[in-house]
Amino acid sequence: MTASRFDPSRPSPDGRCYRTLAAPDFSRQRRKIETSFLISIDFVEYRLPRFGNDRCACRVWEIDELARLSVLGISGGVSTPSRTTAVVNALVKDVALRVPADTGLIEITEAAPSLFVGLSRGALGASGEAIIQRVEKADLLVVGTPVYRASYTGALKHLFDLVDYRALAGKTVLLAATGGSPYHGLVLEHQLRPLFGFFSAVTVPTGVYGAPDDFIGAEIVGEAIRERISRAASEAVSLLNSNHANAAAAARVG
Ligand SMILES: Cc1cc2nc3c(=O)[nH]c(=O)nc-3n(C[C@H](O)[C@H](O)[C@H](O)COP(=O)(O)O)c2cc1C
Numbered sequence: 724m725t726a727s728r729f730d731p732s733r734p735s736p737d738g739r740c741y742r743t744l745a746a747p748d749f750s751r752q753r754r755k756i757e758t759s760f761l762i763s764i765d766f767v768e769y770r771l772p773r774f775g776n777d778r779c780a781c782r783v784w785e786i787d788e789l790a791r792l793s794v795l796g797i798s799g800g801v802s803t804p805s806r807t808t809a810v811v812n813a814l815v816k817d818v819a820l821r822v823p824a825d826t827g828l829i830e831i832t833e834a835a836p837s838l839f840v841g842l843s844r845g846a847l848g849a850s851g852e853a854i855i856q857r858v859e860k861a862d863l864l865v866v867g868t869p870v871y872r873a874s875y876t877g878a879l880k881h882l883f884d885l886v887d888y889r890a891l892a893g894k895t896v897l898l899a900a901t902g903g904s905p906y907h908g909l910v911l912e913h914q915l916r917p918l919f920g921f922f923s924a925v926t927v928p929t930g931v932y933g934a935p936d937d938f939i940g941a942e943i944v945g946e947a948i949r950e951r952i953s954r955a956a957s958e959a960v961s962l963l964n965s966n967h968a969n970a971a972a973a974a975r976v977g
Contacts, residue, residue: 799879
């Protein structure tokens, strides 16, 4: 983070992001601003006579184009309603409460007719190609699957077989699964995580597994799974922030 001189007479680039913060909270607030809005800021302490010496000002100089993130949920669930889709939606929603985000959802049930017209990318029509491009362009993927035969669904794997092998490198991916048994939660670790390891994606450490007791029908009711959703979303946002900070630092050096 580079320091810059604070000049209150100079408007910020967007002319709106001027904040005053109580001095004791300054460093905490500074972190909060960065993690909440994914922005690059330059700041200096500034004493405002009318507030007394315990006030300082923080000014947002730069708002990166990445400030509004695209968060895309992908559910490999093939039933309707789907527990997997419920978990994916809950994760996307939780992330969107923490960062400004454009959210979307791809349900394999709806996407399958477009994706299964061909077994290779070149054989896809316009709608199938559009689905794959949404996956490749998202900032954060929230990928969920029901456990089928101790793995992800074949339909979900087909979608990722169509994604360019370079397109997800460095992308943040949050993993989720639901199963008919509470004992198959490690499918996150031995099936889903290696898939995104292949893509050189950055998977969020906490994955979310939903067992039957976590639901009534397809509605999430378990307190433990809710806490896990919250923790996973929080970790995803931290990772996004750190990716963003690194990119911003690299841009400044460049
Ligand atoms: C073909 C098939 C295979 C399944 N294999 C497993 C399995 O290996 N382990 C498991 O825990 N549950 C298994 N299940 C149960 C589903 O994973 C579980 O019901 C899941 O929560 C359904 O998610 P959905 O509501 O999103 O469709 C299987 C279900 C089907 C239909």
